[in-house]
Amino acid sequence: MDKQKQPEHNSPKIGSNQIRLLHRLCNACAVSGDETEVRKIVLDQIRPHADEIKIDAMGNVLATCLGGVENGKELAAKKNLRVMVAAHMDEIGFMITHNDGDGLFRFDIVGGIDERQLPGKPVWIGRDHIPGVIGTKPIHLTTSEERNRSIPLDKLRIDIGTAGSSEIKVGDRAVFATPFSRLGLSLRAKALDDRFGVATLIELVKNAPANIDLLAAFTVQEEVGLRGARVAAYSLDPDIAIAVDSTPALDLPSWEEADGAPIKNTRYNTRLDAGPAIYVADGATLSDPRLIQHLIQVAETEKIPYQIRQPGGGGTDAGAIHRARGGIPSVSVSVPGRYAHTAAGIARISDWQYTLSLLFLALQSLPADILVQSR
Numbered sequence: 001m002d003k004q005k006q007p008e009h010n011s012p013k014i015g016s017n018q019i020r021l022l023h024r025l026c027n028a029c030a031v032s033g034d035e036t037e038v039r040k041i042v043l044d045q046i047r048p049h050a051d052e053i054k055i056d057a058m059g060n061v062l063a064t065c066l067g068g069v070e071n072g073k074e075l076a077a078k079k080n081l082r083v084m085v086a087a088h089m090d091e092i093g094f095m096i097t098h099n100d101g102d103g104l105f106r107f108d109i110v111g112g113i114d115e116r117q118l119p120g121k122p123v124w125i126g127r128d129h130i131p132g133v134i135g136t137k138p139i140h141l142t143t144s145e146e147r148n149r150s151i152p153l154d155k156l157r158i159d160i161g162t163a164g165s166s167e168i169k170v171g172d173r174a175v176f177a178t179p180f181s182r183l184g185l186s187l188r189a190k191a192l193d194d195r196f197g198v199a200t201l202i203e204l205v206k207n208a209p210a211n212i213d214l215l216a217a218f219t220v221q222e223e224v225g226l227r228g229a230r231v232a233a234y235s236l237d238p239d240i241a242i243a244v245d246s247t248p249a250l251d252l253p254s255w256e257e258a259d260g261a262p263i264k265n266t267r268y269n270t271r272l273d274a275g276p277a278i279y280v281a282d283g284a285t286l287s288d289p290r291l292i293q294h295l296i297q298v299a300e301t302e303k304i305p306y307q308i309r310q311p312g313g314g315g316t317d318a319g320a321i322h323r324a325r326g327g328i329p330s331v332s333v334s335v336p337g338r339y340a341h342t343a344a345g346i347a348r349i350s351d352w353q354y355t356l357s358l359l360f361l362a363l364q365s366l367p368a369d370i371l372v373q374s375r
Ligand SMILES: [Zn+2]
Pocket: 088, 193, 194, 222, 245, 246
């Protein structure tokens, strides 16, 4: 953290330990449906801090931190609000679909990736992170016509450079091989969506507020349709829910041009350096107005920078959670990040810190009667 930007709030801090943990989480490979590597890190981190931990049938990690206990003494017996906070463990990537022999593999995309991003990218395959590359023709051998169109997925292969590939099986996952790095005040990594959320939720479990029952859901299969969150919400049966994610920042000043001249960027979604993004509406959820109001009020009282994510498409785990059971009032809060769902994203440490601070302080000050307030 930049010293000048260090928040003064009484909330958990992002220091070198938290950045080291995010580093491990981002370099782990956990494409939807095979979240084992991230799940192991999560379990190691939260085990000493949660009152109860379950791994459900789909692989979600559901951890409960009961409130109402301080210094080993029960506070006045009252029912705490049950607050689900969800962060998805899975990431976009690839699945091996066929072994062509000679170290060459056909593959499919898991989650939302633009096919134009693929040629020439290094990858890690399977739980052993076997290195490979999505091979493509060098420029010397392509025609100008070929250079003007994208290469269809079925023409691409992952090449591991050796025929000794018996460990790689159909169904193995692969990810962009982008090692985590810190760039001054920023971070560059794959899978900041949503290892930011996972790392934030780990900090919340380690610093669980006593005024609520915190139901932490580290979910699976978000990138293929919010599948884990749906069953997690059913079994946790919370009163309210917050999804913590990372959302695209398309904030370059002249991203679009008209007649060769830059035009004002009005469709940025979110911006770096503007703090956590609070969702009013996305493609899957209309956020609960009482929860939006509470987050804004806490941010303003505590002088935490925040931004309203521009309403639009996309979605988070809240899209599945708010429709569970009889309906669960939900909202999402995201760390803004550039270049989501590509090989490498860029995000600011300060935006992450402010997201953690806002969530911690908002949970700690959550009025017990928030759901009986008029809407
Ligand atoms: Zn996400």
